[in-house]
Amino acid sequence: AQALANGARLLTGAALTGGRFDGDIWHLKTARGGLKTRVAINCAGLHGDRVDAALLGQTHFHITPRKGQFVVFDKAARALVNTIILPVPSARTKGVVVFRTVFGNLAVGPTAEDQESRSDASTDRATLEALIADGIAKVPGLAQMPVTAVYAGLRPATEAKEYRIRPHPERNWITVGGIRSTGLSAALGIARHVYGLYAEMGRRHTPLPRPEVPRARMLAQDGPRDWKQPGHGEIVCHCELVTRREIEAALTGPLAARTLGGLKRQTRATMGRCQGFFCSARLAELTEGRFDRPMAEEIGHD
Ligand SMILES: Cc1cc2nc3c(=O)[nH]c(=O)nc-3n(C[C@H](O)[C@H](O)[C@H](O)COP(=O)(O)OP(=O)(O)OC[C@H]3O[C@@H](n4cnc5c(N)ncnc54)[C@H](O)[C@@H]3O)c2cc1C
CATH class of the missing domain: 3.30.9.10 (D-Amino Acid Oxidase, subunit A, domain 2)
Known part of the structure; x- marks a missing residue:
């Protein structure tokens, strides 16, 4: 969300299917069309080794989930x-x-x-x-x-304990692979390290003078949750105290939830004691026409 607020472009549902490097620029093929970039960073998690193998013709690690x-x-x-x-x-x-x-x-x-x-x-x-x-x-x-x-x-574990981060300056490529357990806590440090590798390739970005810092959704049990604030509309999920305003916010904007899984991750609706027994019907109403597949169909398949 912060990257988007500061001008990044996000392409979802765009599996990388191939590409070539012309000595200066990567021409990448994705399920949603072509992309050009000067430097590519492979941070494909469980598929990192396959992406390296497909695009670089080699990989220095093997993922064993x-x-x-x-x-x-x-x-x-x-x-x-x-x-x-x-x-x-x-x-x-x-x-x-x-x-x-x-x-x-x-x-x-x-x-x-x-x-x-x-x-x-x-x-x-x-x-x-x-x-x-x-x-x-x-x-x-x-x-x-x-x-x-x-x-x-x-x-995304590999044969080594260490993360498998490696720059390929001759190909304008950085592999950020094997980010196994500890990856979440280390994410900011990894990002700083990878930016250093990028800078060593002669690339730099001018820091934004006043970067946007959007507020993350407050889902912590003891935090200033939305249900405690006036004007939330209604409480939809009573186990996790998720409000209608939170549901609406999660269904709107560039990172809008398009599946029940996405809505759960953004709001925790249906994730409490009753596991959606009491709120699923109301959620199906609120999400009608907003998901890729109607909620009843999605639950039926999960
Ligand atoms: C059981 C478990 C316990 C953990 N415990 C901890 C812990 O205690 N502490 C901690 O800090 N971390 C922990 N983590 C680790 C942390 O969650 C991972 O390190 C992290 O999610 C991996 O990050 P990543 O960005 O490399 O991969 P991901 O989060 O998997 O992101 C990879 C992205 O690449 C995309 N992608 C893959 N292939 C392609 C392709 N061909 N084209 C386009 N996109 C592609 C995927 O869709 C995905 O969005 C744990 C993880 C698990 C599963």
């Missing part, structure tokens, strides 16, 4: 701990953590399971039961707590 499954307990469980419980890390993973989420839940996870598939982020019963048992061993009070949700994500 590392799945992490999580169990999210009901908000009542949050009172059981007042700090993160982090085991001693192993050489491969930091281990299963019990932590309070900023949204007011208590979560246990993640696992670290290497797999070949770059898209299968499913959960499985045996692993989830083991996670719950691990959580109860660390915090016995969890035995009485209901589970609100489970989910999994895939880390």
